[in-house]
Amino acid sequence: MTAEAATPVPESLDDEAVLLVGHGSRRERSNEQVRELAAALEDRLGLPVDAGFLELAEPSISDAIAGLAGTVSTISxxxxxxxxxxxVKTDVPVIIQEARxxxxxxxxxxxxxxxVHPAMVDVLDDRVSDVExxxxxxxxxxxxxxVVCARGSSDPDANADAHKLSRLLQEGRAFTRVETAFVGVTEPELPDALHDLSRHRPDAVVVVPYMLGDGVLTGRVRDQTAEFDAEYPYVTAGAGDPLGTDTRLLDVLGDRWQEARTDSVDMSCDTCKYKVELDGYEEDVGGARATLRALAHKQSHADREDVADEPHAHDAPSKHxxxxxxxxxxxxxxPAVLERLRQEARDCDARVTRTSCLGQCGDxxxxxxxxxxxxxxxxTADDATRIVSSHVERxxxxxxxDTQLL
Incomplete structure (x- = not known):
């Protein structure tokens, strides 16, 4: 399972550019990694590639698109x-829809x-070999x-993909077992997974942080692995490096670019909690709910990487x-309603933004x-004044x- 071939580049790219979107961090080194990958992808594809960030770094996705929009007619x-x-499913699509x-x-x-991509499995394999x-x-x-240790998500689809990567890493390789663990949000968390592994008394345990940057979370993985190593002297344990700017990421990014520009993106809709009812996630079903959460998240999400025990924080306005x-x-x-709401809510602890269709056309x-x-x-515009003075403020x-409850 290798990914050696360069991404084929079609002709007629003079009017096309790519925007590589990273999360954004208060650690400038993490942001610089995104920019390094953007520069390397530009060399690979032979067309302009800029970097933009969801939050906490500049330029924002909207600003990056605006900068490219003046020079090209197509942005992937x-x-x-x-x-x-x-x-991926809600926050970035909302921003892109606004940009359109x-x-x-x-x-x-x-x-x-x-x-899940063959190149990602290859990178994981090399990270394990380094620790061995x-x-x-x-x-x-x-x-x-x-143990492949991922960030952990409230989305079961994302967590399932972490398990799939672990299984692909085990296939065809002489590991006695490959387990999946998470730093937080979901289970099993890394200390529990390591303790469970100790019962099988392996000679060695290799922990690979499945993360892009080397920050607080990867440091936590190393610390917890070291604690396990000290607690179980009959097992040798060590933690590897994150993915970083490994050049094989360019193979994956090149494939994702091809899918984007040809409108052939394949998302896992059959297991998406926003589209189908999954046990424990029933309240998340519905595109409008996801859109509203994304709009609120866009304005409120803040990185907690400066806090030792909590990598993310939310400092949201009271109303969105x-x-x-x-x-x-x-x-x-x-448009008149939007403008009136913004005027009336100017001094309130609230954000007022536009959104695309909420599925209630005609009402x-x-x-x-x-x-x-x-x-x-x-x-109406007059109603907007009352919505702010009554609902937003009190x-x-x-x-x-006429109202409807989500």
């Missing part, structure tokens, strides 16, 4: 995310995340177990007001207040406007 967005969770409305003369393709060499063990003669400005709602007066203009999950329908639903 490629996401530097390991798994397809909420950033602002740059209607530019075609903007939305690409997928890195995901450090520990002085050989999977061919020693009992070597591996989303106004549908799709064609039908726009014709019914949504607009539609205004959704998050996190309350209240939709107002048939809203948590009192305006009862004489």
């Amino acid at each position: 967005v490629v996401q530097l995310s390991l798994f397809g969770a909420s950033h 409305a602002e740059h209607d003369g530019v075609t903007i393709h939305n690409g997928s995340h890195l995901g 060499a450090e520990l002085g063990v050989d999977r061919g003669g020693d009992d070597v177990a591996v 007001v989303a106004v549908c400005t799709n064609q039908t709602c726009a014709a019914m007066g949504a 607009g203009p539609n205004v959704a207040v998050y996190p309350d999950g209240v939709w107002y329908q048939g809203v 948590d009192r639903i305006v009862s004489d406007i």
Whole structure:
């Protein structure tokens, strides 16, 4: 399982550019890794590749698209995310949809995340080999177990892909077992997975952090592995390096670019918690809910990498007001409603943003207040004033406007 061939580059790229989207971090080194990959991908593809960030770094995705829109007519967005969770499924698509409305003369393709790819398995295999060499063990003669440790997500689809990568790493290789663990959010967490492995008494345990950058989370993986190594003297344990800027990532990014520019992105809709009802995630079903969460997240998410025990933080406004400005709602007066809401909420602890269709065409203009999950329908500019003064400022639903609860 190798990925040696360079991505084939088609002709006629003079009017096309790529935007590589990273999460963004307060650690400038992490942001610089995204820019390094963008530069390397530009050399690989032979066309302009810029870097943009979801949050905490500049330029933002919107600003990066605006910068490219003045020079090309086609932009393909490629996401530097390991798994397809909420950033990939909701946050970035909302931003791209807004950009399409602002740059209607530019075609903007939305690409997928890195995901499960042969090159990613190859990188993992090499990271394990590096640790085996450090520990002085050989999977061919020693009992070597591996733990692939991912970030962990509230999206079961993303967590399932982590398990799939672990299984692919085990196939055809002489590891006694390959387990999956997570830093947080979901189970099993790394210490529990390591303790379970100790019962099998392997000669060595190799932990590989399945992360792009070398930050707080990878440091936590190393610390927990060292604690395990000290607690179980009959097992030799060591942790490897993250993915970093390994050149094989370019093979994956090149494939994702090809999928994006040809509108052939294949997402896992059959196991997407926003599209199908999965046990334990019933409240997440529904595209409108996902859109509203994405709009709120876009304004509120902040990195906690400076805090030792918590890698993410949310400093959200108390209210997020989303106004549908799709064609039908726009014709019914949504732009005036949006402007009035922004004027009235100027001094409130609230964000007012536009959104694409909320699936209630014909009942607009539609205004959704998050996190309350209240939709107002048939809203006028005068209604907007009352929504702010009553609901946003005093948590009192305006009862004489048609409403719907999410």
